[in-house]
Amino acid sequence: MHIKAKKMALGGLLLALTVICMILGSVIETGTLFLLAAASFFVGIIFREFGGKMGAAFYLAGVLLGAMLAPNKFYVMTYAAMAVYILAVEIVWELMGSWNVDVKKRKRVFLAVKYIIFNLIYLPAVLFFQELLFGRVLHSWILIGVMIAGQAALFFYDRAYEYVQREVWGKVRGRFLYIDGR
Numbered sequence: 001m002h003i004k005a006k007k008m009a010l011g012g013l014l015l016a017l018t019v020i021c022m023i024l025g026s027v028i029e030t031g032t033l034f035l036l037a038a039a040s041f042f043v044g045i046i047f048r049e050f051g052g053k054m055g056a057a058f059y060l061a062g063v064l065l066g067a068m069l070a071p072n073k074f075y076v077m078t079y080a081a082m083a084v085y086i087l088a089v090e091i092v093w094e095l096m097g098s099w100n101v102d103v104k105k106r107k108r109v110f111l112a113v114k115y116i117i118f119n120l121i122y123l124p125a126v127l128f129f130q131e132l133l134f135g136r137v138l139h140s141w142i143l144i145g146v147m148i149a150g151q152a153a154l155f156f157y158d159r160a161y162e163y164v165q166r167e168v169w170g171k172v173r174g175r176f177l178y179i180d181g182r
Contacts, residue, residue, distance in 0.1 A: 007049075007050055007054075010049070011046060011050070011054065011058060014042040014045060014046060014058070015042075015058060015061055015062060015065065017039070017042060018039040018042045018043075018062045018065075018066070018079075019039075019062070019065050019066055019069055019070065021035040021036065021038050021039035022035070022036065022039055022066045022069075022070040022075055022076060022079055023069065023070050023071070025039075025070075025072070025075045026070060026071045026072040026075060032075060033078075036075060036078050036079045036082055037082060037157060037160060037161075038164075039062070039079050039082075039083070040079055040082035040083040040085075040086050041086065041160075041161055041164050041165075042058070042062075043055060043058055043059050043062065043083040043086045043087055043090075044086045044087075044089075044090055044161060044165060045165070045169055046058040047086075047087060047090040047091075048090065048165065049173075052090075052091060052094070055087055055090065056087065059083050059084065059087050062079065062083060063076065063079070063080045063083075066079060066080075074132075081121050081122075081125065082157075084121065085117060085118055085121055086161065088117045089113075089114055089117060092110065092113050092114075092117070093110065096109070096110055114154075114158065115151070115154070118150075118151075118154045122147075122150045122154075123147065123150075126143070126146055126147060126150065127143075130143070
């Protein structure tokens, strides 16, 4: 099979899984965040395998297809926010790869940048869309708790993403991208 055809087939398969995860999030309410996180991880897989343009196109296709097919549009917006975080982090990591700096310093800067990216997405959503997210305006001490809880959630989300990329996709990758005996 031609290499571009394999890329297209893999992209289509992962896009279908992305939309299925969004739709299942509406059906299995207790697993919504898990399923939306899993859907967003596919953006990172496509980015790492095929580059930034393909990753951005995959992200856009996921949001558009989700908006057309998923019954709960709020979950599509949540997916969009989670996936744009993954896309932005992957772009930053790629840009930082050319830095001629100590690895430890690069990792610290990368961690700080990840938290900045997350907070640029998360804090405006929590501050300006409280009634949409929570059904009412929150008291200030509850709002502070929600902001802190988001930071903790980012830690787990980020670790899960790294685990999926390293362990899960690392082991399954060869079955999907077996090209020319490699």
